[in-house]
Amino acid sequence: MSNRGFNIDRRQLENPPVTTGGTTAVAALLQESEERLSTLGHRLKSTQRQSKRPRTRILGVDSPADWQTNEETFALKSFAMKHFRVCRSRSTAGATLSLLAILTQDAMALNPGDPATPNIFSPGSTPANSIYHLSLLVLAICATIFVIVFGLLVYSVVKFRIRRDDDGSEPAQIYGSNQMELAWTVIPVLIVVVLFLATARVIHAIEDARLPPGTTEIAAVGHQFWWEFQYPSEGFITANELHIPVSDTQRPTPTHITLLSADTDHSFWVPKLAGKTDLIPNRSNSMWMDPKEAGVYVGQCAQYCGTQHAKMLLRVVVQSREDFDRWAAAQRQPAANDSSVAGGRRVFAAAACVNCHTISGTDAHGKFGPDLTHLMSRETIAAGGALNNRQNLRLWIKEPDAIKPGARMPAMQLDDASLDAVTDYLLSLR
DSSP: OOOTTOOOOHHHHHSOOOSTTHHHHHHHHHHHHHHHHHHHHHHHHHHOTTOOSOOEEOTTOSSTTOEEOHHHHHHHHHHHHHHHHHHHHHOHHHHHHHHHHHHHHHHHHOOTTOTTSOOTTSOOSHHHHHHHHHHHHHHHHHHHHHHHHHHHHHHHHHHTOOOTTOOOOOOOOOOOOHHHHHHHHHHHHHHHHHHHHHHHHHHHHHHTOOOOTTOEEEEEEEETTEEEEEETTTTEEEESEEEEEOOOSSSOOOEEEEEEESSSOEEEEOTTTOOOEEEOTTOOEEEEEOOSSOEEEEEEEOSOOSTTGGGOEEEEEEEOHHHHHHHHHHHHSOOOOOGGGHHHHHHHHHSTHHHHOBOTTSSOBOOSSOOOTTGGGSSEETTTTEEOSHHHHHHHHHOGGGTSTTOSSOOOOOOHHHHHHHHHHHHTOO
């Protein structure tokens, strides 16, 4: 593949200009390289029109017009990695500075107070806060051990280094020091006991907490590779986006979640709200959270469960009690019956969709896939795999593997007219 018009100055990559603002200079160089990579991407796009594979959105691309095929993405990554390997082989320092610049930019962009940032060091509920303080204790103990051991190592290397006047004789040998043997036996045991007691205390406080009246009860069922959320007291089921009310500090109203699995092991983890809890087939686990601030909190399955484990994401939408009640009332309503999409409704009913999905008020009562009654009330589809809009929804129906390779949903093999009709029907389910 020719890279004409894409001439990166390797001398700059290998020896980035580092001054008092060295990180900024490297970051600027990386930005310039990214812009040139983007130029190459557009050229690749124009030269590979013969590819008939569906184009999928690359996450993180700013412009909605930037769509790339898998082959183009692979070519771009290969080209970029080639230049990085050249940089690394010729100058480790240059590659290190480039990496530091990237990490510095990411750290500066990270807002620990943003609910959408999964961060255990910015807890938003009581269980997460308990885990946070426990982690500080563990980190403090581990850091102390590291400083002591590393300090003794440096002292030994400096103190007992080879000297010019060293005659090469063996130093005095000391055997059977009871004091040293007691020290390296008793101290580690005490450290383990302290860590055990601190951890047991936190586990007991979370697992055996008494939940007050008015606790919201929800059942979360893990599937490959999506989440089912049942609201038994409210009388409806939704998927992938969990809505819960915010908890008042004066009158706590936590949310209790029963965790079940429909197939294999999963793990429910929203770092800012609670710790990891496994979902195991034929076993019921539970957890609770009492978020103090409204917002969208992100999490994912934290236990490898198959091909698309990495894209088994979830969103926890924390709302005020009034907003939550309005949302729940809307979810209890039957599916919209828009006469303008009657054709799409007939195609949906005639296809295999009804065997897997449920739409209230229709003949669709499948339980294998997500409930679609109010599909368009969700921000994402495919368990966070793509934004919920017409383009992605149509692609998801036509070829699920284009968004989520290995997904359980089959390609429906519909003609374009039927595909558009079904897409329009699903877009009406608000």
